[in-house]
Amino acid sequence: MNLAAKLAILADAAKYDASCASSGTDKRHSAGAAGKPARGLGSTEGAGICHSYAPDGRCISLLKILLTNACAFDCLYCVNRASSNVARARFSVDEAVKLTLDFYRRNYIEGLFLSSGIIRSPDYTMEQVVRVAKALRVDHGFRGYIHLKTIPDASPELIAEAGLYADRLSINVELPSETSLKRLAPEKDLRAVRRSMGGLRSRIEEAKADKRAPRFAPAGQSTQMIIGADGSDDRAILGTSANLYGSYRLKRVYYSAFSPIPDASARLPLAAPPLMREHRLYQADWLMRFYGFSVGEITEAGGMLDLAVDPKLAWALRRRDRFPLDVQRASREDLLRVPGLGKTVVDRILSARRFRALRVEDLRRMRAPVEKALPFIALADHRPSISLLDGAGLRERLAPRPRQMALAL
The missing domain is CATH 3.20.20.70 (Aldolase class I)
Known part of the structure; x- marks a missing residue:
């Protein structure tokens, strides 16, 4: 051969x-x-x-x-x-x-x-x-x-x-x-x-x-x-x-x-x-x-991950009582648990909030996925309503569309 x-x-x-x-x-x-x-x-x-x-x-x-x-x-x-x-x-x-x-x-x-x-x-x-x-x-x-x-x-x-x-x-x-x-x-x-x-x-x-x-x-x-x-x-x-x-x-x-x-x-x-x-x-x-997530926090009650949404978003949707989180005062560990906020964005938030009250536009400049994070955070010019956090449609609104899921794969 x-x-x-x-x-x-x-x-x-x-x-x-x-x-x-x-x-x-x-x-x-x-x-x-x-x-x-x-x-x-x-x-x-x-x-x-x-x-x-x-x-x-x-x-x-x-x-x-x-x-x-x-x-x-x-x-x-x-x-x-x-x-x-x-x-x-x-x-x-x-x-x-x-x-x-x-x-x-x-x-x-x-x-x-x-x-x-x-x-x-x-x-x-x-x-x-x-x-x-x-x-x-x-x-x-x-x-x-x-x-x-x-x-x-x-x-x-x-x-x-x-x-x-x-x-x-x-x-x-x-x-x-x-x-x-x-x-x-x-x-x-x-x-x-x-x-x-x-x-x-x-x-x-x-x-x-x-x-x-x-x-x-x-x-x-x-x-x-x-x-x-x-x-x-x-x-x-x-x-x-x-x-x-x-x-x-x-x-x-x-x-x-x-x-x-x-x-x-x-x-x-x-x-x-x-x-x-x-x-x-x-x-x-x-x-x-x-x-900083544990195995028990990430998986659903049946032991499987939710295929429709990412694990951090799935966790946040099950823990709506912890939100909205005040971006101006929250610890780094808590901010890292907000859907859409990665380590780089969180570090930028911690640095910027020492000098001013953060607004939605500040997060946009930090290149944070604002639409995904806004239902879970409070800013100087934004506070989500309780009805939004409790609403059954929040998961459907934040879940990626089929084409987005295909692109992720």
Whole structure:
């Protein structure tokens, strides 16, 4: 099989992995210091690192491939499982390195996202993945972004070596609960995943604490959960995410809506979940990490997120007794809970209100989404009526139209 045919198979096989962002690493480039020659190849600086997006919104600026889609495991939700009848291919280490360099030189990519099916054993697979990253860094001086998907059952020494060459490492938990993982992916061990995450956290923190230590995965670690392959509700999914953030200091949890696969098991759902559910989970995740919301506050009584409106607006509509909020006196924490007000706008409000009483036009100049926020705030020239806050039509008025929802996705 020629290289182009392999690429077609192995790039397509990698499309189900959403956790390939490129943010958070050290800034590096190939230019040398003043008066000195350039060192290495590639860069992690500038907007170009995430310059291209797929129709569904996922970033494709990294060369995103599997080393092979042949896998010894038989995870029922995976198109590359051992019992699948898809076409198989495998890159050699040299082929993966050549592709990365060729794509970079053509200005198609700024880095590499590399994962793999399990070949022979976890240690053998991890060794092959590390060899690609090492060859790029050591043999070719590649200074672009590298994200490696690690194999949980691989030896700690191999995973530790991977962190010396990668900007980010990730280990997918795949499903929100251990019960679901045992039912759909019996060869995978959640305890092994968590052990590996714990080991990565320790090494990342040690490298940051000791400035003399070699760089180790400076962009941290991430993981991914498949949404809709089992019966877990959004509360369970977000609860797992909150636990992972707290226990292992992950940079990101990625959510990937389950996509029905050929010759699927009867234990899997027949249809994919709404893509809007994935979108709402990302919004809820953001509220937990940056806005001080707890899992219990975000989810509805039934454990699911409201697909019609964003999680912050849904929360505010359930807590109308807390509004309207006086913008002139409210704390930063309370202002961050107002629909439409993000961190940047809130910081501008806190700075400006020290000098004058704020009005609607002031918020417009701050580029706040005024129409969304006004029902929940009081300003010098605006106070919403009680009937507006209590009115049954407020949700319908603030909910995005179908075209706006499509654009959001």
